[in-house]
Amino acid sequence: MNPFAISLAAPALLASNAPQQQPVFAPPVNRPLRYATKQTRTDGAVTRMFRIERTLVFHRATDGYVAELTIDRVDSDTGDPTGALFETGMAAFLGRTLRFHLDAAGTVTRIEDQDALWSVFADALAEQMGRKATAKAQAKILRGLKAMPESRRRVVLGSMLQAAVRPDIVVEGVEPVHAVRRKARPPFGHGEMLDGTARSWRMPGGILRRDSNVSGDISVPGSADRTAHLVQKRSLKVDPRSGLLRESRKVLRLSLGDVRQVHVTETRLGPAPSGAGQAEGIEQQLDVQNDDQKRNGPGEATQP
Numbered sequence: 001m002n003p004f005a006i007s008l009a010a011p012a013l014l015a016s017n018a019p020q021q022q023p024v025f026a027p028p029v030n031r032p033l034r035y036a037t038k039q040t041r042t043d044g045a046v047t048r049m050f051r052i053e054r055t056l057v058f059h060r061a062t063d064g065y066v067a068e069l070t071i072d073r074v075d076s077d078t079g080d081p082t083g084a085l086f087e088t089g090m091a092a093f094l095g096r097t098l099r100f101h102l103d104a105a106g107t108v109t110r111i112e113d114q115d116a117l118w119s120v121f122a123d124a125l126a127e128q129m130g131r132k133a134t135a136k137a138q139a140k141i142l143r144g145l146k147a148m149p150e151s152r153r154r155v156v157l158g159s160m161l162q163a164a165v166r167p168d169i170v171v172e173g174v175e176p177v178h179a180v181r182r183k184a185r186p187p188f189g190h191g192e193m194l195d196g197t198a199r200s201w202r203m204p205g206g207i208l209r210r211d212s213n214v215s216g217d218i219s220v221p222g223s224a225d226r227t228a229h230l231v232q233k234r235s236l237k238v239d240p241r242s243g244l245l246r247e248s249r250k251v252l253r254l255s256l257g258d259v260r261q262v263h264v265t266e267t268r269l270g271p272a273p274s275g276a277g278q279a280e281g282i283e284q285q286l287d288v289q290n291d292d293q294k295r296n297g298p299g300e301a302t303q304p
Contacts, residue, residue, distance in 0.1 A: 024167045024170045024171065024240065024243050025102075025104065025105055025106035025165065025167040025242070025243040026241065026242050026243065027058040027065065027067075027106075027165075027242050027243070027244055028058065028242065029058050029059055029060050029065070030057065030058075030059060031057065031058075031271070032055050032056070032057050032271075032272035033055070033056045033057070033244075033269055033270065033271060033272055034053070034054075034055065034056075034268075034269070034270060034271070034272040034273065035053075035054040035055070035056045035069070035164055035267075035268075035269050036051070036052070036053045036054070036267065036268050036269075037051070037052045037053075037265065037266070037267045037268075038050070038051050038265070038266050038267075039051075039263060039264065039265040039266075040263070040264045041261070041262075041263045042260075042261065042262045042263075043259075043260075043261050044259070044260065048076060049076055050075075050076045051073060051074070051075055051076070052071075052073065052074050052090060053072045053073040053074075054069055054070060054071055054072055054160075055069075055070040055072055055272055056068070056069050056070075056161070056164065056269070061101065063101075063103060063104070063109075064101065064102045064103040064104045064105075064106075064109070065101075065102045065104075065106075066099055066100070066101055066102070067099070067100040067102060067161055068097050068098070068099055068100075069097065069098045069099075069100065069160060069161050070095075070096070070097045070098075071090050071091075071093045071094050071095065071096060071098075072094075072095075073094075074090050074091040074094055089121045089124050089125050090160065091124065092120045092121060092123070092124035093117070093120070093121075098111065098112075098117065098157075098160065098161075099111070099112040099113075100112075100158060100161050102165070105167065106165040106167050106243055108154060108158035108161060108162055110154070111154055111157050111158065114150070114153060114154060114157065117157060118145075118146075118148075118153045118157065119146070121156075121157065122142060122145035122146050123142070125141075125145060126141045126142035126145060163245065163248075163267070164244060164245045164267075164269050165243065165244060165245070166236065166238045166243060166244065166245050167243030169200070169208055169210055169236060169238040169243075170208060170238060170240045170243050172200060172210070173200065173208070174200050174201055174202055174208075175198070175199060175200040175210075176199060177197055177198075177199040178197065178198060178199070179195070179196075179197055180195070180196055180197060180198045180212060180214060181193055181194070181195050181214075182194050182196075182214055184216065184218045184230065190218075190219055192216055192217065192218045192219065193216060194214040194215060194216035194230065194232070195214060195215070195216060196212065196213045196214030196215055197212070197213055198210065198211065198212035198213075199211055203237070206239075206240055206241070207237050207238065207239060207240070207246060208237070208238045208239075208240050209235065209236065209237050209238075210235070210236045210238075211233075211234070211235045211236075212232075212233070212234050213231075213232070213233045213234075214231075214232055215229065215230060215231040215232070216229070216230060217229055217230075218230050220256065226256070228254055228255060228256035228259075229254070229255045229256075230252070230253070230254050230255075231251075231252070231253040232250065232251070232252050232253075233250070233251045234248065234249070234250045234251075235248065235249045235250075236248045244269055245267065245269050246268070246269060246270070247266070247267065247268045247269070248265075248266070248267045249264070249265070249266050249267075250263075250264070250265045251263070251264050252264075
């Protein structure tokens with residue numbers, strides 16, 4: 001049995017460095033944006049596809065912004081929409097609009113009705129995680145989720161939005177190729193160091209792009225003497241005028257003996273097509289985003 005269960009709920013593998021100056025964050029207000037994610041997971045001979053589509057609208061507030069995030073679509077080509085833990089939680093909010101309060105730097109400071117939302121989220125996750133567990137084990141999972149402190153709940157629920165808000169990339173700006181060392185985080189390991197390189201450059205139209213590539217050996221859950229090899233490649237494109245993600249692509253490759261997993265996650269954020277609020281399909285969203293980038297026009301390229 002595969003000892004790893006990689007899902008959209010997994011914590012980010014690479015810990016970002018805290019910016020040393022006030023981030024740049026100026027999202028378009030009162031304009032619907034399509035926020036779409038597609039993940040392809042290949043585990044041995046089995047490949048599965050998962051999609052999440054959201055409508056995102058920012059509004060000005062006295063202390064920053066309010067972001068309204070509507071979950072429009074959560075599904076998979078296998079007919080099993082609960083194939084990933086985070087999808088399970090998001091599916092519980094299908095058709096609902098969540099309201100996030102952000103400060104001027106783009107950090108989520110409050111989520112409206114957070115306790116009620118967390119209860120729904122925790123119930124959905126506990127049910128999925130406990131499908132192969134006893135009723136007693138499922139109850140234990142649910143107790144643990146509901147005992148999570150308020151600040152941690154805000155981080156977990158806020159991650160539905162926070163991945164699209166990246167003023168930290170704008171602050172970092174252009175960086176040449178440099179060595180990076182990051183800690184592996186559960187479920188990918190327990191603090192093992194992953195080494196690699198990263199670089200950032202300005203694309204035509206001014207879009208900032210950051211690529212990173214890290215790898216290393218990680219421990220195997222339940223086995224003290226076995227290790228797996230993990231490679232993660234990630235590319236981010238961020239609009240420096242707004243501090244919002246334009247697109248990202250993350251590739252995870254896990255090797256453990258004869259076990260091979262490859263997970264590719266692609267996320268795009270761009271203008272919503274006509275009829276915003278109704279799922280249009282992620283392929284159309286990708287086309288919309290690509291067309292929008294072409295309209296940016298030529299600009300200074302500083303790719304190393």
